[in-house]
Amino acid sequence: MKAGGTDFHTHPMLVREMVRRHPELEDAARKVFFIGNTFQPLETFLSELDAAGLERAVVVPIDATRTRGTAVYSNEQIAELCAMSDRLVGFATVDPRCADAPKIVENAVGKLGLRGLKLAPAMQEFYADEQACYPVYECAAALGIPVLFHAGMSWEPGSRLKYGHPMRFEDVAADFPKLKMVLAHLAWPWVTDAVALALKYPNIHLDTSALYFDNPHDFLRFTMTVQVPLTVFERSLRKQIVFGSNYPRVEIKNMARAVRALGFSEECLDLVFRGNAEALLGGVR
Amino acid sequence: MRFRLTRVEVQSCKDLEMIDITEHVEAAVASSGVVEGLVTVTTAHTSSGLLVTEGVECLERDVLAHLERLAPKDPPAGSYGYWHNRYLDYDGRLGFNAGDHLKSILGGMQCFFPIESGKVVRGGRQRVYFVEYDGPLARTVMIQVMGNTAVEAGA
Numbered sequence: 001m002k003a004g005g006t007d008f009h010t011h012p013m014l015v016r017e018m019v020r021r022h023p024e025l026e027d028a029a030r031k032v033f034f035i036g037n038t039f040q041p042l043e044t045f046l047s048e049l050d051a052a053g054l055e056r057a058v059v060v061p062i063d064a065t066r067t068r069g070t071a072v073y074s075n076e077q078i079a080e081l082c083a084m085s086d087r088l089v090g091f092a093t094v095d096p097r098c099a100d101a102p103k104i105v106e107n108a109v110g111k112l113g114l115r116g117l118k119l120a121p122a123m124q125e126f127y128a129d130e131q132a133c134y135p136v137y138e139c140a141a142a143l144g145i146p147v148l149f150h151a152g153m154s155w156e157p158g159s160r161l162k163y164g165h166p167m168r169f170e171d172v173a174a175d176f177p178k179l180k181m182v183l184a185h186l187a188w189p190w191v192t193d194a195v196a197l198a199l200k201y202p203n204i205h206l207d208t209s210a211l212y213f214d215n216p217h218d219f220l221r222f223t224m225t226v227q228v229p230l231t232v233f234e235r236s237l238r239k240q241i242v243f244g245s246n247y248p249r250v251e252i253k254n255m256a257r258a259v260r261a262l263g264f265s266e267e268c269l270d271l272v273f274r275g276n277a278e279a280l281l282g283g284v285r
Numbered sequence: 286m287r288f289r290l291t292r293v294e295v296q297s298c299k300d301l302e303m304i305d306i307t308e309h310v311e312a313a314v315a316s317s318g319v320v321e322g323l324v325t326v327t328t329a330h331t332s333s334g335l336l337v338t339e340g341v342e343c344l345e346r347d348v349l350a351h352l353e354r355l356a357p358k359d360p361p362a363g364s365y366g367y368w369h370n371r372y373l374d375y376d377g378r379l380g381f382n383a384g385d386h387l388k389s390i391l392g393g394m395q396c397f398f399p400i401e402s403g404k405v406v407r408g409g410r411q412r413v414y415f416v417e418y419d420g421p422l423a424r425t426v427m428i429q430v431m432g433n434t435a436v437e438a439g440a
Contacts, residue, residue: 016423033377034377035376035377035378036373036375036376036377036378037376037378038423040422040423041296041423043296043421043423044296044421044422044423047296047297047298047299047420047421048421050298050421051298051299051300051420051421155372155377155378156377211379212372212379213370213371213372213379214370214379214381215359215360215370215379215381216381217359218360218370248378249377249378249379250378250379251419253300254381
């Protein structure tokens with residue numbers, strides 16, 4: 001595998017420097033995102049990337065103001081965090097039902113330098129195929145940025161699984177063929193549905209950040225070799241799978257080790273860890 | 286009698302790592318004013334440990350490799366796996382690091398040395414190690430010095 005490599009799905013919930021600057025992020029971590037681990041210096045996050053053999057990480061916020069009363073990082077806070085390390089790639093967030101949503105996204109990309117959009121239907125309580133969200137998709141497609149959707153099961157208490165069903169993304173993929181979509185967590189437990197979508201719609205990508213029982217090694221082996229044969233990913237979806245860990249719900253090192261142990265060819269691993277993320281982000285910057 | 290507790294943050298950079306913290310222990314004793322007594326060193330975490338051994342890199346590798354053999358990160362194949370492979374609601378994530386907790390139990394989480402004439406009494410080759418079993422992480426080590434000051438010892 002060539003040097004570089006990206007973790008396409010991380011949440012900077014435990015970065016201590018940011019929690020000290022913005023104390024409200026502690027409540028966001030504990031009461032909205034529901035993560036109980038200790039806050040850590042940014043150095044730990046970067047060392048996690050080193051331990052996984054990766055160069056950079058996408059860091060995502062979630063605007064849960066309407067549904068949870070707070071943002072799990074704002075766009076400005078993500079930009080502030082990314083200014084601390086050139087190894088972090090910031091994504092934006094917005095309430096997609098908000099009338100100003102396209103302007104907010106344009107501002108986040110144009111002025112804050114963010115390079116993608118994260119939407120979390122379960123936490124933000126919307127269905128991806130609602131017409132009210134379409135202006136945001138038009139905006140993202142025009143900007144050429146990827147949209148990372150939470151899909152599948154959510155751990156947060158109060159979040160409903162119904163918002164994460166992959167079939168709620170089909171109309172979006174069909175109506176916006178130039179929109180670069182990433183469905184997170186392999187949309188587990190609906191992995192076969194998500195794979196069917198990706199097979200049919202080349203603008204749909206899947207990230208590997210799935211862990212719902214056992215451990216990364218055993219879980220991914222089950223979902224990516226038993227639920228769906230590995231050959232489907234290797235032969236048909238090699239350019240539509242990106243590595244994601246969902247850190248800090250899973251350590252980057254553990255998820256990377258699990259993906260590398262699946263049995264992909266070296267060429268495919270290079271796409272999963274490096275090439276596909278670079279294509280989605282429009283190259284390395 | 287004086288008791289003084291010092292908390293030291295240790296940043297590990299690897300998954301498995303031995304970090305020599307002898308100087309932290311000696312500094313805590315020196316600054317405490319205790320001239321005769323005891324110092325204890327304790328890790329605050331259940332997937333890390335405290336060990337005393339010779340300070341050479343080859344031995345560090347052997348210690349980590351031996352503990353990994355005894356308590357592997359991946360669940361042992363065959364007749365049993367790890368029970369600690371499930372969702373932990375208090376953490377908001379799955380626990381799957383049973384091997385790291387078991388290493389901590391096998392290797393121990395504490396050590397102690399006597400203090401004499403204001404200095405840690407240890408063998409010439411003995412070094413105090415914080416041992417990371419599930420890094421990288423910023424960890425806390427507690428150094429508790431207890432004993433008599435020079436005045437109390439009548440020196």
